[in-house]
Amino acid sequence: MGLLNRLDNPYNISPGIVLGTMEDLLNWGRARSDWYLQFGLACCAIEFMALNASHYDLMRFGCIPRTSPRQADFIIISGTVTLKMAERIKRLYEQMAEPKYVLAMGSCSICGGPYWKEGYHVLKGVDRIIPVDVYVPGCPPRPEAFFDGMIKLQEKINKQKIFEKRARVAQEDAKNGNIGNIHLPHGWEEVK
Amino acid sequence: MSETKTFEIDFGKVYSERMRLNVGPQHPSTHGVLRLEVELEGEVVTEIVPHIGYLHRCFEKHAENVTYPQVIPYIDRMDYISSMNNEFPYVLGMEKLLGIEVPEKVQYIRVICAELNRIANHQIAIATFGLDSGAFTPFLYYFRDREMIITLFEKLSGGRLLYNYFWIGGLMHDVHPTFAEDCLEIVKQVRKTNDEALDLLMYNKIFVERTANIGILPADVAINYGCSGPVLRGSGVPYDLRKVEPYSIYDKFDFDVVVGKGEMGTLGDCWDRNIVRVREIYESCKIIEQAIEQMPKEPCDVRQAVPKRIKPPVGEFYCRAENPKGELGFYIISDGSPKPTRVRARATSFVNLSVLPEISKGYMIADLIMILGSLDIVLGEIDR
Amino acid sequence: MNPKDIFELLKKEIGDQALELVEKEYHDPFIVVRANSIVETCLVLRDDPNTLFDYLVNLSGVDDKDKFVVVYHLYSLKHRHRIVLKVYLDRENPHIPTVERVWRSANWHEREAYDMFGIVFDGHSDLRRILCPYDWEGHPLRKDYKTPDYYKGIKVPL
Numbered sequence A: 001m002g003l004l005n006r007l008d009n010p011y012n013i014s015p016g017i018v019l020g021t022m023e024d025l026l027n028w029g030r031a032r033s034d035w036y037l038q039f040g041l042a043c044c045a046i047e048f049m050a051l052n053a054s055h056y057d058l059m060r061f062g063c064i065p066r067t068s069p070r071q072a073d074f075i076i077i078s079g080t081v082t083l084k085m086a087e088r089i090k091r092l093y094e095q096m097a098e099p100k101y102v103l104a105m106g107s108c109s110i111c112g113g114p115y116w117k118e119g120y121h122v123l124k125g126v127d128r129i130i131p132v133d134v135y136v137p138g139c140p141p142r143p144e145a146f147f148d149g150m151i152k153l154q155e156k157i158n159k160q161k162i163f164e165k166r167a168r169v170a171q172e173d174a175k176n177g178n179i180g181n182i183h184l185p186h187g188w189e190e191v192k
Numbered sequence B: 001m002s003e004t005k006t007f008e009i010d011f012g013k014v015y016s017e018r019m020r021l022n023v024g025p026q027h028p029s030t031h032g033v034l035r036l037e038v039e040l041e042g043e044v045v046t047e048i049v050p051h052i053g054y055l056h057r058c059f060e061k062h063a064e065n066v067t068y069p070q071v072i073p074y075i076d077r078m079d080y081i082s083s084m085n086n087e088f089p090y091v092l093g094m095e096k097l098l099g100i101e102v103p104e105k106v107q108y109i110r111v112i113c114a115e116l117n118r119i120a121n122h123q124i125a126i127a128t129f130g131l132d133s134g135a136f137t138p139f140l141y142y143f144r145d146r147e148m149i150i151t152l153f154e155k156l157s158g159g160r161l162l163y164n165y166f167w168i169g170g171l172m173h174d175v176h177p178t179f180a181e182d183c184l185e186i187v188k189q190v191r192k193t194n195d196e197a198l199d200l201l202m203y204n205k206i207f208v209e210r211t212a213n214i215g216i217l218p219a220d221v222a223i224n225y226g227c228s229g230p231v232l233r234g235s236g237v238p239y240d241l242r243k244v245e246p247y248s249i250y251d252k253f254d255f256d257v258v259v260g261k262g263e264m265g266t267l268g269d270c271w272d273r274n275i276v277r278v279r280e281i282y283e284s285c286k287i288i289e290q291a292i293e294q295m296p297k298e299p300c301d302v303r304q305a306v307p308k309r310i311k312p313p314v315g316e317f318y319c320r321a322e323n324p325k326g327e328l329g330f331y332i333i334s335d336g337s338p339k340p341t342r343v344r345a346r347a348t349s350f351v352n353l354s355v356l357p358e359i360s361k362g363y364m365i366a367d368l369i370m371i372l373g374s375l376d377i378v379l380g381e382i383d384r
Numbered sequence C: 001m002n003p004k005d006i007f008e009l010l011k012k013e014i015g016d017q018a019l020e021l022v023e024k025e026y027h028d029p030f031i032v033v034r035a036n037s038i039v040e041t042c043l044v045l046r047d048d049p050n051t052l053f054d055y056l057v058n059l060s061g062v063d064d065k066d067k068f069v070v071v072y073h074l075y076s077l078k079h080r081h082r083i084v085l086k087v088y089l090d091r092e093n094p095h096i097p098t099v100e101r102v103w104r105s106a107n108w109h110e111r112e113a114y115d116m117f118g119i120v121f122d123g124h125s126d127l128r129r130i131l132c133p134y135d136w137e138g139h140p141l142r143k144d145y146k147t148p149d150y151y152k153g154i155k156v157p158l
């Protein structure tokens, strides 16, 4: 659970002091200020606009739209991905800084949706080109469904072990000779 | 000793390097996945090449491989902002081909739904146009109202955005008992917000400065490019299919065709195109009120004329209706089997967008975004 | 003007290039024209004060099994009448002059017909694909089109 939830613990006799790991704190921060890459593709994007507007107010999740992939934490693929677009989505994804997440909204981006059969120009699922973290089904998904997906994404971020992952990636890179001169902190060599 | 010298400064013309700039496909103000290749001289646009097809979802191929009623969900997904209006020409055409008479109440419900959807579409168009020019508040107001319309449609059909509500020969369901009151409530709220938006946005000095005299589209050019809807009416041509060729029961209502008059600048500029949309919302409100008054009150079996098997005779026809964006038509060829041989959609935005290179030359790059916003395009319809 | 009068007018202006007028049940009345006289026909229809077809509503390509058809839907804003023109092209080598100079809206419609059917519009200013990517192979709306298995290394079928 989130770090702040521990403050609600009635047995916590010293309110204001919470014991936790650094990772918890970082994850808590990351999960609650996700900036997303604004990328409307098709009908789902209209539902997404409604999500942003007055009635549903996505910003209470700490989601702020960014127009540049370099500043975004996660990308929402909202709509049909065509083959002409696939290349660009892959490039945008690569331009984002780690840690990054992908949220596939709508059945089109999950599996091709209504266009699965004769869609000679439709990519049948965005997970053929980039890894997807959360799938939100529906055509289009209701805003509530999207919120559910958003909460799932936050849970996922909360549980992540980012230090381990960083160490692992660094080790792999060093093994493959991708990066020269990296200085692993003491004790990290053993981390698997 | 001081001495005064006068210099002759030559303010010559600066020739800057031409630059090719890529706008889109991932860009918030292109209203979808449109890509523009723009050539600039300094800040001035000298050439535009639109690249479309980033949302080409093979509608026409799908339509050839499904039965006639199954085409309707795909039609919904073409112009996803105004799905009800999209279904209208298709079901009208099919009913004409099959010789089906639909009950009177169905006609009324269809007109009311189409007009409500027209309001929702114009609300999005004006709101996003405001966003492009930096006005965020109208966006919030309009979306609050649009949510009411969407909720009503959800009660009718179960879908928030894509309805599949019009069937060939009828409707999916009858309306719920409080339908009339709900509609009147919406109309009241929509009128109020529209009044506010006139003050807040349309007659706002900043907005007028940014849109008047920009992107002027003369009437003859608009006709030659085949434009329709608010784009054509903004240039002063009173061409509205609901008036010139009344389909369904539009001849029973009293409403005006709104045209641009060049109030703030030249006839056919961005401001004119947008004011047409704002005023059309009032006209739609009028139609809805009249329709609710005339609509038969008693419940009716809206599926009574829906045919069990649809197997039209060999034939081909072109059917059309007034979409919020303009004329939407379907050219349908039937070979006597349950599946169409060819369904060609005359997509409104596709035709309206083709005028963009013509009208945006010579303006600043910032104006280009305004011109694009004033055309009110939907990429799902352009690429199909 | 009704379709008969329009056909008479065409007969007078361009002779036997206008092949026939077809008025069948369940069909919008249409006039069949020869491919090489399409520009002439359109100019007559656009400029004659009795017809004034100033609005090209739609231009579609159709795959009619052994032939390709190009269909023009015309409308006149002044007289409020309409007519359909049809041109039959041979399947092996579909060529037709462009009407882009008559109505500019034809530009994109023709590009789409080229993209989807491979009908070549001679004299077109910019005949490129419009919906499919520029390096796409084949013309998807032909009846004998096969969906490719791979495009740039991405698997296409489900």
Ligand code: SF4
Pocket: A042, A043, A044, A045, A078, A079, A080, A105, A106, A107, A108, A109, A113, A114, A138, A139, A140, A141, B077
């Ligand atoms: S999932 Fe449905 S609503 Fe979403 S983009 Fe696809 S067709 Fe449109």
